[in-house]
Amino acid sequence: MVDVNRWDSLESFEIPVNEVLLIEDDAELAAHIKQTLERNHVMVRVAKDGGQAKASFTMHRPDFVILDLILPGESGFEICERLKQADDTVPVLVLTAIDMDDARELAARVGADGYLSKPVDPEHLVATIKELTEQVWQRTHLGDSNAESDRIRFTCSCGKRFKVSSSHRGKNMTCPQCGEPLTVPKRSV
Numbered sequence: 001m002v003d004v005n006r007w008d009s010l011e012s013f014e015i016p017v018n019e020v021l022l023i024e025d026d027a028e029l030a031a032h033i034k035q036t037l038e039r040n041h042v043m044v045r046v047a048k049d050g051g052q053a054k055a056s057f058t059m060h061r062p063d064f065v066i067l068d069l070i071l072p073g074e075s076g077f078e079i080c081e082r083l084k085q086a087d088d089t090v091p092v093l094v095l096t097a098i099d100m101d102d103a104r105e106l107a108a109r110v111g112a113d114g115y116l117s118k119p120v121d122p123e124h125l126v127a128t129i130k131e132l133t134e135q136v137w138q139r140t141h142l143g144d145s146n147a148e149s150d151r152i153r154f155t156c157s158c159g160k161r162f163k164v165s166s167s168h169r170g171k172n173m174t175c176p177q178c179g180e181p182l183t184v185p186k187r188s189v
Contacts, residue, residue: 017042019045021065022066050078057086061087067083076107092114093112096117158180162182169186172184
């Protein structure tokens with residue numbers, strides 16, 4: 001049950017996103033989140049399952065994704081992993097009724113940037129969107145230079161050593177020393 005008064009009474013706010021993809025099959029909750037964000041000049045596209053989410057993400061790349069884990073067809077975990085493989089610069093916030101450590105850990109492993117349990121306070125949702133947007137922007141644009149442990153280390157067959165930001169996982173590059181094509185590994189080797 002959605003507390004309508006909490007959603008309708010939320011003050012005006014600013015978040016650094018223009019478009020949100022909301023993947024939620026609960027029509028009532030989706031409507032409240034959509035109305036709240038749209039009142040504050042954020043365009044919201046709603047998808048009810050993985051197929052709609054994939055189509056919307058591909059055709060209208062959002063600035064932010066809010067994702068339920070319990071959806072018809074495929075799970076939110078599968079959807080999150082697919083979205084992050086397509087573009088890991090788009091923050092994904094899991095918003096679900098599942099409040100278990102195992103689910104949080106799996107969500108993080110498949111690429112989720114944040115995790116909130118339902119029911120969610122509207123102010124907390126907005127604050128989390130702001131926070132995650134900033135964190136992902138810093139990670140993808142600044143390379144998280146302060147997080148040495150988040151660096152991917154690997155070596156080319158010619159012996160050249162590399163240390164790159166984790167945001168480059170799975171991306172292709174060319175070794176500047178020998179010209180060999182390389183793929184940045186998922187983890188340090």
